Amino acid sequence: MKKKYTIAVIPGDGIGKEVTPWARRALEKAAGSVADFDYVEFDLGAERYLRDGAILPDEDLEDIKETDAILLGAVGDPRIKAGILERGLLLKLRFALDQYVNLRPSKLYKGVESPLANPGDIDFVVVREGTEGLYCGSGGAVRVDTPEEVATEVSINTAYGAERVVRYAFDLAMKRRKKVTLVHKKNVLVNAGDMWQRIVDRVAGEYPEVEHDYCHIDAATIYLVSDPGRFDVILTDNLFGDILTDEAGAVVGGVGYSASGCINAANEYPSMFEPIHGSAPDIAGQGKANPTAAILSAAMLLRHLGFDEQAAAIDAAVEADIEELGSTVRSTDQVGRDILDRL
Amino acid sequence: MKKKYTIAVIPGDGIGKEVTPWARRALEKAAGSVADFDYVEFDLGAERYLRDGAILPDEDLEDIKETDAILLGAVGDPRIKAGILERGLLLKLRFALDQYVNLRPSKLYKGVESPLANPGDIDFVVVREGTEGLYCGSGGAVRVDTPEEVATEVSINTAYGAERVVRYAFDLAMKRRKKVTLVHKKNVLVNAGDMWQRIVDRVAGEYPEVEHDYCHIDAATIYLVSDPGRFDVILTDNLFGDILTDEAGAVVGGVGYSASGCINAANEYPSMFEPIHGSAPDIAGQGKANPTAAILSAAMLLRHLGFDEQAAAIDAAVEADIEELGSTVRSTDQVGRDILDRL
Numbered sequence: 036m037k038k039k040y041t042i043a044v045i046p047g048d049g050i051g052k053e054v055t056p057w058a059r060r061a062l063e064k065a066a067g068s069v070a071d072f073d074y075v076e077f078d079l080g081a082e083r084y085l086r087d088g089a090i091l092p093d094e095d096l097e098d099i100k101e102t103d104a105i106l107l108g109a110v111g112d113p114r115i116k117a118g119i120l121e122r123g124l125l126l127k128l129r130f131a132l133d134q135y136v137n138l139r140p141s142k143l144y145k146g147v148e149s150p151l152a153n154p155g156d157i158d159f160v161v162v163r164e165g166t167e168g169l170y171c172g173s174g175g176a177v178r179v180d181t182p183e184e185v186a187t188e189v190s191i192n193t194a195y196g197a198e199r200v201v202r203y204a205f206d207l208a209m210k211r212r213k214k215v216t217l218v219h220k221k222n223v224l225v226n227a228g229d230m231w232q233r234i235v236d237r238v239a240g241e242y243p244e245v246e247h248d249y250c251h252i253d254a255a256t257i258y259l260v261s262d263p264g265r266f267d268v269i270l271t272d273n274l275f276g277d278i279l280t281d282e283a284g285a286v287v288g289g290v291g292y293s294a295s296g297c298i299n300a301a302n303e304y305p306s307m308f309e310p311i312h313g314s315a316p317d318i319a320g321q322g323k324a325n326p327t328a329a330i331l332s333a334a335m336l337l338r339h340l341g342f343d344e345q346a347a348a349i350d351a352a353v354e355a356d357i358e359e360l361g362s363t364v365r366s367t368d369q370v371g372r373d374i375l376d377r378l
Numbered sequence: 379m380k381k382k383y384t385i386a387v388i389p390g391d392g393i394g395k396e397v398t399p400w401a402r403r404a405l406e407k408a409a410g411s412v413a414d415f416d417y418v419e420f421d422l423g424a425e426r427y428l429r430d431g432a433i434l435p436d437e438d439l440e441d442i443k444e445t446d447a448i449l450l451g452a453v454g455d456p457r458i459k460a461g462i463l464e465r466g467l468l469l470k471l472r473f474a475l476d477q478y479v480n481l482r483p484s485k486l487y488k489g490v491e492s493p494l495a496n497p498g499d500i501d502f503v504v505v506r507e508g509t510e511g512l513y514c515g516s517g518g519a520v521r522v523d524t525p526e527e528v529a530t531e532v533s534i535n536t537a538y539g540a541e542r543v544v545r546y547a548f549d550l551a552m553k554r555r556k557k558v559t560l561v562h563k564k565n566v567l568v569n570a571g572d573m574w575q576r577i578v579d580r581v582a583g584e585y586p587e588v589e590h591d592y593c594h595i596d597a598a599t600i601y602l603v604s605d606p607g608r609f610d611v612i613l614t615d616n617l618f619g620d621i622l623t624d625e626a627g628a629v630v631g632g633v634g635y636s637a638s639g640c641i642n643a644a645n646e647y648p649s650m651f652e653p654i655h656g657s658a659p660d661i662a663g664q665g666k667a668n669p670t671a672a673i674l675s676a677a678m679l680l681r682h683l684g685f686d687e688q689a690a691a692i693d694a695a696v697e698a699d700i701e702e703l704g705s706t707v708r709s710t711d712q713v714g715r716d717i718l719d720r721l
């Protein structure tokens with residue numbers, strides 16, 4: 036009998052709703068014959084919030100916790116004040132499900148035009164910490180809207196939280212080109228930076244084959260433009276990871292090709308897979324969003340569940356599609372169909 | 379009689395020592411005939427620290443306060459733990475002298491090859507807040523070097539501190555293409571982000587001619603690669619400004635062309651001018667660092683003191699030099715001489 040998996044599907048907002056169906060179809064087509072996937076769709080995001088004020092009700096969160104993995108589209112809507120959906124839905128999921136590894140591969144596919152004149156071979160993975168740092172929601176404000184207002188944001192970093200992603204990064208490097216680059220700003224953020232560096236140095240002792248170095252976040256943004264080929268595994272905190280992966284997405288020809296996984300590597304909770312692009316309200320509803328990143332998220336989901344072969348099939352279909360047709364203008368559905376035809 | 383100015387010169391570390399003399403010579407040659415410049419050199423940086431443990435002694439700081447402006451090279455040395463010189467010297471100067479506007483122009487000069495395939499016209503200025511945010515040095519750590527370590531970094535933001543740079547940015551935009559883009563991460567850092575946005579919206583009301591928009595830091599790193607021409611004045615906090623200006627430096631062909639001013643716009647204390655590049659220990663002592671950014675800092679210093687014409691002369695000499703010889707490999711001294719010859 037085929038093993039059964041329940042997949043939570045959260046299309047969310049804007050183009051998230053247009054690309055997520057294609058992720059689901061790719062998942063089904065690639066692996067539907069080897070396992071049974073049950074899809075449970077959750078109505079979460081801007082529409083729901085505007086309709087009944089709910090962002091992520093406890094019952095929904097409990098139901099999501101019972102699933103095996105999550106496919107997410109995108110979250111964010113211009114009608115709603117910045118932060119409400121992002122913190123109440125997306126970040127709440129990442130934190131409540133302790134998705135401490137935010138895994139973001141960047142690869143320049145053949146057939147994609149990079150904005151760089153000489154991009155070289157680009158193929159690295161960012162291991163972004165997902166549950167700490169400035170994303171904790173710790174901070175506040177006094178005397179709001181007066182000339183004496185003071186607003187704080189607190190970055191909380193723990194050895195517990197850092198060490199588990201450091202280990203993940205070194206394990207990952209062992210399967211790749213065996214190089215880890217810690218990115219931080221330890222010459223200014225001396226408390227957190229020093230802790231990260233000490234943990235990296237200690238864990239590195241257990242991985243004598245893996246080379247490791249360090250780079251300030253500001254210098255890293257330079258290297259992504261001047262020499263992105265130097266990176267293999269980039270290890271960094273929540274905020275720096277957010278920034279670097281968007282820049283990386285641009286450098287490999289647009290965030291339309293970049294997928295990500297919010298992973299609870301200990302498997303206590305479901306992991307979540309999403310394109311790194313946002314809800315793109317400017318092009319939403321026009322059927323022109325590229326579903327490639329969403330489809331690649333489905334491959335990451337399959338790999339996470341142990342379906343390496345099926346994940347590789349999706350990756351291969353995407354690579355072939357991009358190489359042949361990457362430079363043509365196609366609708367969301369056309370790209371989706373073209374990729375699925377190759378599966 | 380010519381007016382007298384005292385200029386503090388702090389070459390600092392690494393290539394800072396090689397490029398700063400050229401900034402001083404350019405300053406002297408451009409404006410020595412219209413004003414009297416007295417140069418006071420300060421022995422601060424790694425060598426001094428290793429010799430006698432001093433980073434920025436009170437007497438030196440008091441002497442620096444008495445000067446009219448500061449020319450700084452670069453600070454940082456691999457022999458010294460990250461943060462000691464940066465926080466004890468560079469940031470201490472910025473904070474003690476309340477240099478709240480960190481002004482960083484980015485321009486793609488004719489003759490410079492951008493790493494971008496289609497850079498377009500790039501000419502924007504980043505107004506980076508210089509005395510707040512995560513740079514305050516607020517934060518700490520408990521249970522250091524144990525599995526229970528917790529390290530925090532606190533970003534402190536005040537309406538007082540933000541409003542003065544917001545006004546500076548809008549004033550600057552009035553002299554330029556009349557567009558201000560606030561960059562923050564207000565969907566996550568809701569306390570500080572909301573405060574910045576409110577102040578921008580309010581101040582913008584006084585500048586009806588200036589258009590303003592908003593961009594998340596992650597999206598801004600994309601635009602710097604995909605469409606840098608869209609920016610005129612970028613307004614942002616201390617950390618985001620640090621990150622964006624290094625990426626911008628790369629995009630305009632290398633941080634070797636990017637100067638900056640740490641400005642006390644109220645003129646209560648001397649302002650400081652420095653290239654945005656660091657001490658570059660990898661190439662220090664080899665006479666190959668490009669002094670262009672340092673020379674452009676001298677122009678910013680002159681403009682700050684009111685010598686617009688002399689500043690423009692340096693800018694013009696640099697532009698002509700780059701256009702004609704920018705792609706040739708030259709030593710520090712050769713570039714310095716070539717630029718001075720045109721002055």
Ligand SMILES: CC(C)[C@H](C(=O)O)[C@@H](O)C(=O)O
Nearest residue numbers: 111121125277311565566596
């Ligand atoms: C929407 C936002 C909260 C989110 C983040 O900052 O993590 C997004 O930018 C991302 O990178 O997934």
Ligand SMILES: CC(C)[C@H](C(=O)O)[C@@H](O)C(=O)O
Nearest residue numbers: 222223253453464468620654
């Ligand atoms: C050296 C460092 C403290 C400094 C900063 O982060 O401000 C530098 O990167 C800069 O941009 O001037």
